[in-house]
Amino acid sequence: DGGxxxxxxxLFRKEGQNVTLSCEQNLNHDAMYWYRQDPxxxxxxxxxxxxxxxxxxxxxxxxxxxxxEKKESFPLTVTSAQKxxxxxxxxxxxxxxxxxxxxxxxxxxxxxxx
Amino acid sequence: QKEVEQNSGPLSVPEGAIASLNCTYSDRGSQxxxxxxxxxxxxxxxxxxxxxxxxxEDGRFTAQLNKASxxxxxxxxxxxxxxxxxxxCAVNLGDGGSQGNLIFGKGTKLSVKP
Numbered sequence: 139d140g141g142x143x144x145x146x147x148x149l150f151r152k153e154g155q156n157v158t159l160s161c162e163q164n165l166n167h168d169a170m171y172w173y174r175q176d177p178x179x180x181x182x183x184x185x186x187x188x189x190x191x192x193x194x195x196x197x198x199x200x201x202x203x204x205x206x207e208k209k210e211s212f213p214l215t216v217t218s219a220q221k222x223x224x225x226x227x228x229x230x231x232x233x234x235x236x237x238x239x240x241x242x243x244x245x246x247x248x249x250x251x252x
Numbered sequence: 253q254k255e256v257e258q259n260s261g262p263l264s265v266p267e268g269a270i271a272s273l274n275c276t277y278s279d280r281g282s283q284x285x286x287x288x289x290x291x292x293x294x295x296x297x298x299x300x301x302x303x304x305x306x307x308x309e310d311g312r313f314t315a316q317l318n319k320a321s322x323x324x325x326x327x328x329x330x331x332x333x334x335x336x337x338x339x340x341c342a343v344n345l346g347d348g349g350s351q352g353n354l355i356f357g358k359g360t361k362l363s364v365k366p
Contacts, residue, residue, distance in 0.1 A: 169352050171352075171353075173356075178260070178358065179358055180256070180340065180356035180357050180358040180359060181296070181340070181342075181354075181356040182356075183353060183354075186352070186353060188352065196353070228295055228296070232352055234352065235352030235353075236352055237283045237284055237344050237346045237352075238283070238284050238301075238303060238344075239352050240286065240298055240301055241286075241298075241342075241352070241354060242298065243288075243295040243296050243297070244295060245294070245295050246294075246295045
């Protein structure tokens with residue numbers, strides 16, 4: 139089965155803790171994206187990567203970090219600098235980073251602060 | 253500020269009726285347009301995309317694009333209770349090195365009453 143997987147489904151963070159969200163795809167897509175969704179809000183872009191070993195900040199990158207060491211994987215770390223991390227985090231991928239490329243989404247990770 | 257605007261709803265239609273969902277965007281240079289459906293607690297799934305002015309039909313769904321008016325819509329014919337979800341409009345601005353990036357509206361919540 140081809141697709142995008144995200145883990146865990148739910149994640150709890152304590153104050154001052156860094157946590158990492160996993161995103162893996164076996165679609166052979168070059169481009170990968172991380173979004174944050176807050177209740178009643180649209181998706182906001184955190185980071186994106188169009189090729190291995192390269193990534194760019196999106197609109198709300200502060201307090202987050204990523205890596206892209208493998209084509210299949212694009213983990214997101216929510217650092218202690220992110221003061222309001224509670225949200226639904228969505229990973230997406232597309233074949234390439236082009237104008238007409240469709241983005242496909244993983245099932246998401248819901249992050250809650252203890 | 254590049255924006256995508258949608259009426260938040262809820263839009264309520266009876267079963268079997270046509271549901272009309274609307275989206276306006278601020279950037280006249282926008283290149284491609286996507287409609288996603290998001291069930292409560294789930295990730296977005298692609299319904300349709302459209303690149304050229306006019307209508308594009310896929311089963312019960314029709315996307316309509318008018319670039320002069322900066323307006324894109326989604327019509328759902330013969331609406332079913334299973335169509336009840338939030339519909340997200342997304343726009344690709346076609347910006348330079350970030351050509352794959354999408355700007356999302358906040359979504360319109362559709363409720364189809366049996």
